[in-house]
Amino acid sequence: MNNNTPVSPRPLSHLSDDARSRVLSLAQLRERGVPGGRATAQCRPGGPWQQPLPGVFLLHAGPPTADERLRAVLLYAGRPSAENSRGVPAQPTSASSPSSTSGSGSGSAASGSPYGAVMITGPAALALYGFTSTPPLLSLDRIDVLVPRTRRLRSTGYARLIRAHSLPCPELIDAMPVAPVGRALADAVAELSDADAVVALLTEAVRAGHCEPALVVRELNQSGLLARRHVVDAVDTLLAEGRTLAEGRLYELVRVYGLQDPLWNVDLRLPGGPYLGGVDAYWPDQAVAVELDTRAPRPGGRDEDRTDDEDELWAAAVRKREHLERLGITVVHLTPRKLREAPEQQATVVRTALMAANDRDPAAQVVILPR
Known part of the structure; x- marks a missing residue:
């Protein structure tokens, strides 16, 4: 060659x-x-x-x-x-x-x-x-x-x-x-322009444990999608779904980890006095309350307006917690994500708060009303 x-x-x-x-x-x-x-x-x-x-x-x-x-x-x-x-x-x-x-x-x-x-x-x-x-x-x-x-x-x-x-x-x-x-x-x-299709996607994301409602809403907000009416309606359904799931996980946590049964979904107020706020679970003998933090960014206005609204929601939650704790009530905040990913750890947090009740001064007398 x-x-x-x-x-x-x-x-x-x-x-x-x-x-x-x-x-x-x-x-x-x-x-x-x-x-x-x-x-x-x-x-x-x-x-x-x-x-x-x-x-x-x-x-x-x-x-x-x-x-x-x-x-x-x-x-x-x-x-x-x-x-x-x-x-x-x-x-x-x-x-x-x-x-x-x-x-x-x-x-x-x-x-x-x-x-x-x-x-x-x-x-x-x-x-x-x-x-x-x-x-x-x-x-x-x-x-x-x-x-x-x-x-x-x-x-x-x-x-x-x-x-x-x-x-x-x-x-x-x-x-x-x-x-x-x-x-x-x-x-x-x-x-998507079909409201039912949007609801199906968002609901599956939360129900199947892919992500939490707050994350979904934040992503929709950052993408400018909360200006669309059918997306806003789907978000309302999503938040309700997310809260229901979180409550179910809280019920399961109490049952599986052998915690004393609390009073579920009650309002607290001082005798003859002002309304103190609602809690998701309350142990009156130990003066321990659990709140599920299912807050999420809400639609409406410009980005800076939404930030102000979120700041006010956070400030209101802090004021409520501080008021209850000044009355001797321990407030435990649990997030849906922590309930899903680390239920044993969250059960330990609640159990520790209940056990510590004997070492605290008696809490103020409060009136407990069903929500």
């Missing part, structure tokens, strides 16, 4: 041996020695490959799986780093839990991902989290992907880009970066 003898192209069948590597970007193919022209030729009519999105290649001719569609969208929207261009999944530098807030992250949080600083969001993300009120992944006409606002790409095909000034820290599901539940919910709700 001399220098003028044509060299046969290397067979490409080995590239599709690994199911996880059957979706590759042009940059990743070049890293594997496949030039752009040859990759494009593979996608001609009747060819063995296809190109579902610009610059993204599916290394087989059949319909893409749900997993392949997701990875194709991530590759189209993202910027795989050179060190990850060989398709080796990398962990993001940090990740949030489903119940943590997603509004304070940054694009650098996903910089270790093989897909760059992008993540699946909206209905596709909720389907990955196991939501049953969203369509199955394969039936989605488009897949939402959260990208930095400076990303110079357009939505195309089944990839819809949602730009954000600040990106949350993603969750990893099957080695794919996925927006936290709260942010994914907000992006899904933004595309």
